[in-house]
């Protein structure tokens with residue numbers, strides 16, 4: 519037989535266009551795209567879309583944050599991702615003050631390598647204690663951490679001078695800086711005012727983190743990046759204000775990029791007014807915004823003002839959220855969506871007319887792979903890794919916690935009906951999800967060294 523596996527008769531969707539073809543796989547790679555291909559195993563994808571394996575460049579698995587550790591470990595999180603059609607994720611290394619970047623990378627890989635069921639990469643975090651370690655940035659890049667996370671919020675935040683230093687170091691190495699942009703001084707002032715006046719319910723969470731100042735912080739980071747002369751990628755854009763800053767920079771010809779996430783595209787801030795713990799569950803930063811922001815974000819994606827949809831998947835259990843819900847500023851921040859992202863963007867994006875099929879694949883697969891140096895991922899083309907999804911555009915799924923493989927036990931998408939769902943996920947030529955079953959064990963995934 520000419521091929522090991524052929525996906526036959528499907529409608530191939532790429533970022534460039536949509537056409538009917540067979541995809542032939544030899545070993546771990548795509549070997550042919552054409553007609554009447556034959557292989558040792560053939561999967562009939564008639565009536566289905568065949569897409570690249572989706573790429574989620576922003577996830578936090580078993581990550582210590584404050585007193586908690588995000589709930590999905592590297593096995594559970596990558597398993598849920600695989601069921602959702604995601605074949606590659608990028609997570610984070612956060613060095614401890616006394617650790618070198620390479621020691622922290624080795625420690626993270628020791629935790630993840632034996633658990634992951636899909637391929638993964640890692641961003642290197644540059645917090646305030648890494649400013650004295652900037653000489654290590656080239657070594658981290660050489661080790662495969664081609665992107666570097668910088669914060670303007672939380673304990674890991676950098677001041678503007680440190681931002682300048684970190685952006686310069688990453689730029690000189692050829693890496694991509696990525697940023698969490700919020701105005702921390704105003705946030706902490708508003709939180710203090712609210713708490714002092716007894717305004718402690720989650721209702722005040724988005725009202726302490728104004729959209730305008732997310733835009734201001736992103737604009738400030740973009741301005742510093744422009745002076746340094748570096749590229750910059752803005753994480754979890756939640757509002758039109760930030761998208762407009764990115765669009766304006768791109769209009770000036772600057773290499774600035776941005777992502778948004780399903781929680782900002784599909785949900786709105788009325789969730790914070792739900793009673794009891796339900797109002798605490800959606801706490802994440804930046805917060806979920808007023809409903810009109812959804813249209814701003816879809817428009818920004820459709821016009822290429824934003825380039826990627828990732829998840830910022832960072833779940834905590836209901837008990838963990840509840841334990842701190844007396845004061846919204848203490849609730850562990852983060853929400854799950856690693857499993858629903860690809861289907862949600864299709865169902866609520868393509869079917870609703872916000873995005874074309876090609877744009878769906880572009881923002882979920884191809885551009886994230888290209889921007890983050892995943893050189894063999896995100897495309898259906900000869901020589902690329904045979905990471906494919908067979909996607910049934912008619913399969914309906916009402917989202918419930920039990921219907922997902924995420925382990926938080928809750929989902930903000932509960933009750934939402936998505937039309938279109940991945941039915942087969944293929945990773946490096948191997949069928950890893952089929953008939954609602956995971957067909958590989960922990961450790962099947964590989965750490966991918968990324969570079970530009």
Ligand code: URP
Nearest residue numbers: 802803804830832851852
């Ligand atoms: O609230 C969030 N988003 N938690 C995850 C960490 C981050 O800021 O990305």
Ligand code: ZN
Nearest residue numbers: 698753754803
């Ligand atoms: Zn963040």
Ligand code: ZN
Nearest residue numbers: 576578830832
């Ligand atoms: Zn994040």
